[in-house]
Amino acid sequence: MQRHHFRTGLALAATASLAAGLGAAPAMAAPDGSGLVINEAYLSGGSANAVFTNKFIELYNPTDAPVSLDGWSLQYRSAGGTAAASAAVELRGTVPANGYFLVSGGSNGDNGSPLPPADLATSFNPGGTSGTLYLADTGTRLTLPTGSVAGAAEVVDLLGYGSSNTYEGTAALSPAGNADPRSFNRTGAVDTDNNRADFTLSGSVTPTAAGGTGAGPDPDPGPEPEPEPAVERSIAEIQGDGGSTPLAGQRITTRGVVTAAYPTGGYDGYYLQTPGTGGDEAPAASHGVFVHSPATVGDVRVGDHVEVTGTAGEYYGLTQLSVPAGGASVLTEPAEAVKPLAVDWPVDDAGRERFEGMLWDPQGSWTVADNYALNNYGELGLAYGESSLVEGQTALLQPTDVAPAGSSRAAAVAAENGERRVVLDDGSSVDYLGSDANKDVPLPYVAPGSPVRVGASADFIGNVVLDYRFGAWRFQPLARLTGANAAADQPAAFEDTRTPAPSDVGGNVKLASFNVLNYFPTTGEQLAGCTYYTDRDGEPVTVRGGCAARGAADAENLERQEAKIVAAIDGLGADVVTLEEIENSAAFGQDRDAALATLTAALNERSPGTWDYVRSPRAVPADEDVIRTAFIYRSDAVRPIDESVILDDPAFSNARQPLAQTFMRVGGNNATKFVAIVNHFKSKGSPPRDGSGNDDLGDGQGAWNAARVDQAEALVAFAEEMKDYGNTDKVFLTGDFNSYSAEDPMRVLYAAGYVNQGAKTGKHSYLFGGLVGSLDHILASPAADAVVTGRDVWNINAVEPIALEYSRFNYNVVDLYEASPYRASDHDPVIVGLQLDKHPPGKGRGARP
Known part of the structure; x- marks a missing residue:
C-alpha cells in the first residue's frame, strides 16, 4: 500500500527551472510561509x-x-x-x-x-x-x-x-x-x-523537480474520483498463496477478529484473523492480515469482531489493507475465537508466507541470538532450535568461525542461519535513541538485574503475531511493548546465564587475554577539538571524534568505565592478563605506560599489593597507533624475565605491533618459563577499495584479510625468535586477531603448529550482525599446549546488551548501569590454566635423559 502525503494548498510550477538571477523572494524560513x-x-x-x-x-x-x-x-x-x-x-x-x-x-x-x-x-x-x-x-x-x-x-x-x-x-x-x-x-x-x-x-516518497517532474502530486488533480465499489473477500483470498496479494489495488470488504492492535508507536494499525482459524492447521494461504488504519485503530480492541473496507496492497513485503476513516465497524454478532498457531517454525519464506499476520504460540526451543538493537529499536534476534551442523550450538554462528571462507560447509552455516532466524519486536517502529521523548520511554525486554543475553533460552509465555517489516520476519507482541508494560504484555521470558567467574581452568598459573574497549585515562575534556556522543540530557559520555582520545568524555565517565574493567579483570582470576585497546600514552606526550600504570593502580585499590605491569622496552617503534597492547600480572604468581620486546615489522604498519614477554612462575626455575605475545591485528572495516586482496571480497572475512595474513606470517617468525630469546619452547599467542577461527590468518598460525585453546571450549568471544564467533584467541605452541590444563571463554561482554555498557549511560530513562563485570567491553576474555612445574614428567632428578 502506498502511504500518500499531500502538500496541502500547494501547486507545482508548470514551467521548467527559471534562469539564475531572476527576482528573489525573501530567503529566511518563517512560519508565515515567506521563505524557502x-x-x-x-x-x-x-x-x-x-x-x-x-x-x-x-x-x-x-x-x-x-x-x-x-x-x-x-x-x-x-x-x-x-x-x-x-x-x-x-x-x-x-x-x-x-x-x-x-x-x-x-x-x-x-x-x-x-x-x-x-x-x-x-x-x-x-x-x-x-x-x-x-x-x-x-x-x-x-x-x-x-x-x-x-x-x-x-x-x-x-x-x-x-x-x-x-x-x-x-x-x-x-x-x-x-x-x-x-x-x-x-x-x-x-x-x-x-x-x-x-x-x-x-512511505509515500515523492521526489519532485522544478518542472513538476517526478513522483509528486498532479499540479491540478481535479476532484477525487468516486471509489470503486468494494467486493467481499476472505482474508485468505486477500493474502493469496504467493508472496504478495493477488488483489493489489482493489477495494475489499472483509471480516475478522482483532488479534493485536498498535494505536501508538508508528504501526498505526491492527491485525485481523479469520474467526476459528489457527491451531495446528497449515493453511495454503494465511488467515491473518494487517490493517493499516490510523483513523480507526483507536476504535478497536483485541478480541473484537470487525468488518473493514479498504484497499489491498503490499507495504514492502507485508500484505495489508489500507482502511480510511469510517472504513471499520465493530460487529455485534459473535465470532468463533481465533486459536494461536501451534506449528513448527517454517524454514523458508514460502512457508512463513502461509502464516503471515496470524496469531502464534511459538513451539520448540528458542535462543536469544542478537540483542545489539535492543536499546535502539527494542528488538531481539532469536534462533529456532539447535544447529544441525555444529553440535550443541543454539545461537547463530559466523560461517568463517566454523569453516574456511568459500567452503561448502561455511555456505551451509550461512544458509542455516537464515532458516533459524526471526526477530522478536516490540510492536513499534520507535527509535529509542531518537528524540528526547523516545529516550524517556523505558526500554522493552531489558531491565536492571534482568539481562537478555545472547545464548540464553527464550521461553514464550504469551502469543505473538508473525509479520514482515524492515526486511525481516518478526514476532510482534499483541500490543506495543515498553518497559512500563512488560510485566503484563511481554511475550517471552529469558534465562539468566550469567556466571560470577569463568570455569575452573586448573593449573598453577592462569593466562588470559582481554580487549578493554578503548580504555583511555586521557579523556576528551583534557583535549581540544573533541566531539562527543551524548546522553539524553545532552551531557557528553564518550569521545566521538575531533581529537586523539577514543574513550570516556570526562573523569566521571572514565570512573564508570574503569569500575567495570577492574571488576572484570579481578573476577577473571588470571595471573597474567594480556591487554588490547589500552591507551598508548606516548601519543599524548606522556610516558608510554601512563595509562597502563593508571589501570594497575585501580586494580590495586581493589586488591592492594596484587598487580604490576610490564614496562615498555627501551626500543619502541617510531610510528605507533594511539592504542596498544600490554601486560599486567599478579606479582605473587609470576615475574617477568628480561625486557619485553616489540615486533617492529612493516606488516603491522596499519595495526598494533605485537608485544612479547617471558614470564617465570614465582618460586620456579627455567622449566616454568613461558613466552606470551599479545596481538591486535588490523580490523575488518574500511576497505581500501583499490582492487587489492585487502578489499572486502565478500567471502565473509571482511576487509584487510591479506594484511592480516601478512601479520600472521610475521608473528610466526617473531615467535620463533622469542623461543630463543626466552630460552623456552612454550609460546602463547594471545589477543584480538580480528579473524574468526577458520579464517586465513588463523590458518597460517595453525599451519605453524599453534593450537587454538578457545576453540576447544565451544564458546565464542564476539557478536557481530547477530552471529557469534571468536576474534579473541589464545594459541599455544606444541610444548605450551602440553601444559594447558583447561580453558574458558568468560561470556561477560559480547553476549550482554550494549545498553548496559558505560558508553550508554543515561541513554534511557531507566538507569541500567552497574559497576559489575558485565558489559565491561564488547569482547569476552579468554583464559587458560597452565601447570608449570620445576621438574616436568621425565625431567626430574634421576630421570633418564
Missing part, C-alpha cells in the same frame, strides 16, 4: 527496501517570486557534532515561485529505482537515521550551537532528526534504520520552527 523550506528528505537511498537508489532533498518555494540558490549550500552535521558542518554541497539554479527544486545525493547501495531527473545532482550523503540537515544562504560551512536553533543567522531552513543535538524546536522522529524506506515529509509546507511538528515519516 526543506520539503522532503529521503535519506535511505540504495539501502535494503529502498524506493529509490539515491538520497534526495526536495526544496519548496511557497512565495510568488522565484528564489535563486546561487551561492547557497546544503550542509550536514552528524547527530552529536558540535563543530562546523561535516559535509556541504554548493547549490546553483532557481526555485520557481510556488515550485520545487530537487537535489539528488549519494547512495547506500544498489537497491531501489532511479530518481526522476533532478535539478542538481550531487554526492551529498547525510546520515539516514540521525543528523542535522540545513539549507544555508552561504557557501561557508556553518558552526551551529546545539539545542533549538530556529532563526539562526544564515540558516534558511533546518531539519534535525533522530538523536541530533541540533534542531528547530524538537528533533523530528527518525526512521527505524537505513532499511526503513520512509522519507521526512513536511506537512503542507508549513514551517512552525518545530521539526517534530512539521515533519512526518511517510
Whole structure:
C-alpha cells in the first residue's frame, strides 16, 4: 500500500527551472510561509527496501517570486557534532515561485529505482537515521550551537532528526534504520520552527523537480474520483498463496477478529484473523492480515469482531489493507475465537508466507541470538532450535568461525542461519535513541538485574503475531511493548546465564587475554577539538571524534568505565592478563605506560599489593597507533624475565605491533618459563577499495584479510625468535586477531603448529550482525599446549546488551548501569590454566635423559 502525503494548498510550477538571477523572494524560513523550506528528505537511498537508489532533498518555494540558490549550500552535521558542518554541497539554479527544486545525493547501495531527473545532482550523503540537515544562504560551512536553533543567522531552513543535538524546536522522529524506506515529509509546507511538528515519516516518497517532474502530486488533480465499489473477500483470498496479494489495488470488504492492535508507536494499525482459524492447521494461504488504519485503530480492541473496507496492497513485503476513516465497524454478532498457531517454525519464506499476520504460540526451543538493537529499536534476534551442523550450538554462528571462507560447509552455516532466524519486536517502529521523548520511554525486554543475553533460552509465555517489516520476519507482541508494560504484555521470558567467574581452568598459573574497549585515562575534556556522543540530557559520555582520545568524555565517565574493567579483570582470576585497546600514552606526550600504570593502580585499590605491569622496552617503534597492547600480572604468581620486546615489522604498519614477554612462575626455575605475545591485528572495516586482496571480497572475512595474513606470517617468525630469546619452547599467542577461527590468518598460525585453546571450549568471544564467533584467541605452541590444563571463554561482554555498557549511560530513562563485570567491553576474555612445574614428567632428578 502506498502511504500518500499531500502538500496541502500547494501547486507545482508548470514551467521548467527559471534562469539564475531572476527576482528573489525573501530567503529566511518563517512560519508565515515567506521563505524557502526543506520539503522532503529521503535519506535511505540504495539501502535494503529502498524506493529509490539515491538520497534526495526536495526544496519548496511557497512565495510568488522565484528564489535563486546561487551561492547557497546544503550542509550536514552528524547527530552529536558540535563543530562546523561535516559535509556541504554548493547549490546553483532557481526555485520557481510556488515550485520545487530537487537535489539528488549519494547512495547506500544498489537497491531501489532511479530518481526522476533532478535539478542538481550531487554526492551529498547525510546520515539516514540521525543528523542535522540545513539549507544555508552561504557557501561557508556553518558552526551551529546545539539545542533549538530556529532563526539562526544564515540558516534558511533546518531539519534535525533522530538523536541530533541540533534542531528547530524538537528533533523530528527518525526512521527505524537505513532499511526503513520512509522519507521526512513536511506537512503542507508549513514551517512552525518545530521539526517534530512539521515533519512526518511517510512511505509515500515523492521526489519532485522544478518542472513538476517526478513522483509528486498532479499540479491540478481535479476532484477525487468516486471509489470503486468494494467486493467481499476472505482474508485468505486477500493474502493469496504467493508472496504478495493477488488483489493489489482493489477495494475489499472483509471480516475478522482483532488479534493485536498498535494505536501508538508508528504501526498505526491492527491485525485481523479469520474467526476459528489457527491451531495446528497449515493453511495454503494465511488467515491473518494487517490493517493499516490510523483513523480507526483507536476504535478497536483485541478480541473484537470487525468488518473493514479498504484497499489491498503490499507495504514492502507485508500484505495489508489500507482502511480510511469510517472504513471499520465493530460487529455485534459473535465470532468463533481465533486459536494461536501451534506449528513448527517454517524454514523458508514460502512457508512463513502461509502464516503471515496470524496469531502464534511459538513451539520448540528458542535462543536469544542478537540483542545489539535492543536499546535502539527494542528488538531481539532469536534462533529456532539447535544447529544441525555444529553440535550443541543454539545461537547463530559466523560461517568463517566454523569453516574456511568459500567452503561448502561455511555456505551451509550461512544458509542455516537464515532458516533459524526471526526477530522478536516490540510492536513499534520507535527509535529509542531518537528524540528526547523516545529516550524517556523505558526500554522493552531489558531491565536492571534482568539481562537478555545472547545464548540464553527464550521461553514464550504469551502469543505473538508473525509479520514482515524492515526486511525481516518478526514476532510482534499483541500490543506495543515498553518497559512500563512488560510485566503484563511481554511475550517471552529469558534465562539468566550469567556466571560470577569463568570455569575452573586448573593449573598453577592462569593466562588470559582481554580487549578493554578503548580504555583511555586521557579523556576528551583534557583535549581540544573533541566531539562527543551524548546522553539524553545532552551531557557528553564518550569521545566521538575531533581529537586523539577514543574513550570516556570526562573523569566521571572514565570512573564508570574503569569500575567495570577492574571488576572484570579481578573476577577473571588470571595471573597474567594480556591487554588490547589500552591507551598508548606516548601519543599524548606522556610516558608510554601512563595509562597502563593508571589501570594497575585501580586494580590495586581493589586488591592492594596484587598487580604490576610490564614496562615498555627501551626500543619502541617510531610510528605507533594511539592504542596498544600490554601486560599486567599478579606479582605473587609470576615475574617477568628480561625486557619485553616489540615486533617492529612493516606488516603491522596499519595495526598494533605485537608485544612479547617471558614470564617465570614465582618460586620456579627455567622449566616454568613461558613466552606470551599479545596481538591486535588490523580490523575488518574500511576497505581500501583499490582492487587489492585487502578489499572486502565478500567471502565473509571482511576487509584487510591479506594484511592480516601478512601479520600472521610475521608473528610466526617473531615467535620463533622469542623461543630463543626466552630460552623456552612454550609460546602463547594471545589477543584480538580480528579473524574468526577458520579464517586465513588463523590458518597460517595453525599451519605453524599453534593450537587454538578457545576453540576447544565451544564458546565464542564476539557478536557481530547477530552471529557469534571468536576474534579473541589464545594459541599455544606444541610444548605450551602440553601444559594447558583447561580453558574458558568468560561470556561477560559480547553476549550482554550494549545498553548496559558505560558508553550508554543515561541513554534511557531507566538507569541500567552497574559497576559489575558485565558489559565491561564488547569482547569476552579468554583464559587458560597452565601447570608449570620445576621438574616436568621425565625431567626430574634421576630421570633418564
